[in-house]
Amino acid sequence: MTIEPQTQPQMPPVAPEVVSGTHQRRFKQVALAISGFIITVALTFLGLLAITFFIGRVIPIDPVLAVVGDRAPKAVYEAARQAMGLDRPLILQFISYVGDVLTGDFGKSVSTGRFVADDLARFFPATLEMATIGILIGVFLGVPMGVYAASRQGSWVDQVIRVIGLLGYSVPAFWLGLIGLAVFYANLRWVGGPGRIDIFYDGLIPPVTGLILVDSLLAGDLDIFRNAVSHIILPASVLGFFSLAYIARMTRSFMLDQLSQEFVTTARVKGVPERLVLWRHAFNPIRVPLITVIGLSYAGLLEGSVMIEVVFSWPGIGNYLTTALLNADMNAVLGATLVIGAVFIFINKVSDVLYRVLDPRAR
Amino acid sequence: MASTRAWLLDDSPTSLLQANLGRSYRIVLALMRNPLAVIGAIIIFVLIITALFAPLIAPFSPIGQDLANRLQPPGGTHWMGTDELGRDIFSRIVYGARITLTIVALVAVIAAPVGLLVGAIAGYFGGWVDRVMMGITDVFLSMPKLILALAFVAALGPGIENAIIAIAITAWPAYARIARAETLTFRHSEFIAAVQLQGASPFRIIVRHILPLCTSSMIIRVTLDMAGIILTAAGLGFIGLGAQPPLPEWGAMISRGRSFILDQWWVATMPGFAIILVSLGFCFLGDGLRDVLDPKQGDKL
Numbered sequence: 108m109t110i111e112p113q114t115q116p117q118m119p120p121v122a123p124e125v126v127s128g129t130h131q132r133r134f135k136q137v138a139l140a141i142s143g144f145i146i147t148v149a150l151t152f153l154g155l156l157a158i159t160f161f162i163g164r165v166i167p168i169d170p171v172l173a174v175v176g177d178r179a180p181k182a183v184y185e186a187a188r189q190a191m192g193l194d195r196p197l198i199l200q201f202i203s204y205v206g207d208v209l210t211g212d213f214g215k216s217v218s219t220g221r222f223v224a225d226d227l228a229r230f231f232p233a234t235l236e237m238a239t240i241g242i243l244i245g246v247f248l249g250v251p252m253g254v255y256a257a258s259r260q261g262s263w264v265d266q267v268i269r270v271i272g273l274l275g276y277s278v279p280a281f282w283l284g285l286i287g288l289a290v291f292y293a294n295l296r297w298v299g300g301p302g303r304i305d306i307f308y309d310g311l312i313p314p315v316t317g318l319i320l321v322d323s324l325l326a327g328d329l330d331i332f333r334n335a336v337s338h339i340i341l342p343a344s345v346l347g348f349f350s351l352a353y354i355a356r357m358t359r360s361f362m363l364d365q366l367s368q369e370f371v372t373t374a375r376v377k378g379v380p381e382r383l384v385l386w387r388h389a390f391n392p393i394r395v396p397l398i399t400v401i402g403l404s405y406a407g408l409l410e411g412s413v414m415i416e417v418v419f420s421w422p423g424i425g426n427y428l429t430t431a432l433l434n435a436d437m438n439a440v441l442g443a444t445l446v447i448g449a450v451f452i453f454i455n456k457v458s459d460v461l462y463r464v465l466d467p468r469a470r
Numbered sequence: 471m472a473s474t475r476a477w478l479l480d481d482s483p484t485s486l487l488q489a490n491l492g493r494s495y496r497i498v499l500a501l502m503r504n505p506l507a508v509i510g511a512i513i514i515f516v517l518i519i520t521a522l523f524a525p526l527i528a529p530f531s532p533i534g535q536d537l538a539n540r541l542q543p544p545g546g547t548h549w550m551g552t553d554e555l556g557r558d559i560f561s562r563i564v565y566g567a568r569i570t571l572t573i574v575a576l577v578a579v580i581a582a583p584v585g586l587l588v589g590a591i592a593g594y595f596g597g598w599v600d601r602v603m604m605g606i607t608d609v610f611l612s613m614p615k616l617i618l619a620l621a622f623v624a625a626l627g628p629g630i631e632n633a634i635i636a637i638a639i640t641a642w643p644a645y646a647r648i649a650r651a652e653t654l655t656f657r658h659s660e661f662i663a664a665v666q667l668q669g670a671s672p673f674r675i676i677v678r679h680i681l682p683l684c685t686s687s688m689i690i691r692v693t694l695d696m697a698g699i700i701l702t703a704a705g706l707g708f709i710g711l712g713a714q715p716p717l718p719e720w721g722a723m724i725s726r727g728r729s730f731i732l733d734q735w736w737v738a739t740m741p742g743f744a745i746i747l748v749s750l751g752f753c754f755l756g757d758g759l760r761d762v763l764d765p766k767q768g769d770k771l
Contacts, residue, residue, distance in 0.1 A: 150605070150609070151608070151609055151612050154605075154606070154609030154610075155609070155613060157609075158609075158610075158613070158618070158621075159621065162621050162622060162624070162625040163625070273750060273753050273754075274746070274750075276697050276698070276749065276753050277697050277701070277745075277746050277749030277750045277752075277753055278742075278745075278746050278749075279701050279704050279705065279708075279721070279724070279742060279745050279746075280701075280705075281705065281708050281721075281724065282724055282738070282739075282742035282745065282746075285724065285727075285728060285731050285738055285742075286738075286739065286742070288731065289731045289732060289735055293731075293732045406614075407614075409614075410614035410615075410616055410617055411616070413616060413617065413620070414616075414705055414708070414709075417708070417709060418728075428617070428620065429620075429709050432620060432623075432624045432709070432711060433709075433710060433711075435624070437624070437625075440620075440621060440624045441621065443617075444617050444618070444620070444621045447614055447617050448613055448614055448617060448618075451612075451613070451614045451617075452612050452613070455612055456612070
């Protein structure tokens, strides 16, 4: 699986620090960055809408036939076509489609019979919860691994981390999830099985945030919390493995760039302990590009969770999407695509702009 | 033999052929010094041989059912075991190599030239052509690839051809970006100005002078992307939107084995190893190619 973001942050060449300008200039730059950010995000969203609109149009199923049936007389067919607004020029249809989406109207799902927007609001927290635990695992294991690998370049630890990085690009996520279920759930009984929670705990606590881990703590029910943890830990670890692989690889490469710099040699010559050289002198400058890497990886996890959700019967947006795909439930497919796409674009662009605002060299 | 080698490595080649062959020979020599690249090349070579000679290698038919021997564990005549219809899993994996190879080859053949052309045209003409084409490219680039492929397959209908089209639609923008960046580096070179002054049309300049210079970075990128393409195709097969039964596609095989994962682990596990092996092969070769052809890229993928 590729939970590999499509854009890669670049370390800017280390240039001598330019004397920073006045506060006013700084403010102007931030304002410029933010307005540019809003424009590109808006344009990209419009592009996303255009793509989903196009997909909804090229679909070989005639939406009118789906409503009136294929034995309807011509007059009924034409009336339905006009009522659905399908006789208007494509550009007008697109504009009203954009209007619908902006007001949160994705239409009705054929398979669940509810409004797609309501479905999405119900399913999204489960995906968010899993991806968030996944990225936490990826960051808290991946960053130290990358730093350690860079400090012992060429050692066996470095080789192991390198292999993990490559496996992150070549292991199918759904396969790893299946193997994980077979080993840790069926054989070792260490974790809970598919789903977010055991069936007899279902519906006992009020859904405040939709995140079961948070809701169970709010309700003060530790049994449910423990049960939810035992269910989420395996799918989140599988997701976390892929972000770990990517984050460790990027951290290692950033650290190697820094460790070859002269100020690191100076610090070592001065007798600064190696731990401080690593974590203060070398690590501090790479925090900003790392934020970008982590943001991209998080966005990738939201996408990558689709496969994991299918394997673990996780009631998230990915499972909703694939169920809708198999039922040719186009409103639900496009709604889920839009939501995942929008979140993905948003995180991508935010980490991009954060990088530019935070890193003095990129200004 | 020694003279052939000397002829290939000659520093002042006397013909175009000698120069080209010498360059290829140097690349192969450099690749041979990288053990991982050699392993990757061997894996891909084995994949191609397996796909070509599948009927000779596979001991059983990939679709012939043998219900008396269903769900046999690995060992004996079926060394990877059999699936729920008694089909030999090893034979199915061997035939599955054909499907995987077809998918990656077709995606590369469709997506790389499209991306190359879009990027080269945008980079060569610049101005509003560049802005419009790169704007569209960026929109595609900032979409989640897998979700976009899923949505396209949903619209086009399940099946291996549509899966290939959907993956190709999501793959071309990365190539367009690379081709544009490459084009910009020599857009204002003197050799381009020289052909322009000789009256060459933009079409001729792009096809004969710009595209050939972009190919090496394109080959690296395509090789590195192969693993992702294989995983996406397998994922579509796993969900049931890619290759349809009884085709022995590896992702679809894992999906069938899902029901038996607790007691008959081999049904789902074996095709997974095939996917990992082939993906790793492309990663190794891609890494090696990049080190040889584009050393300045360093460790960044």
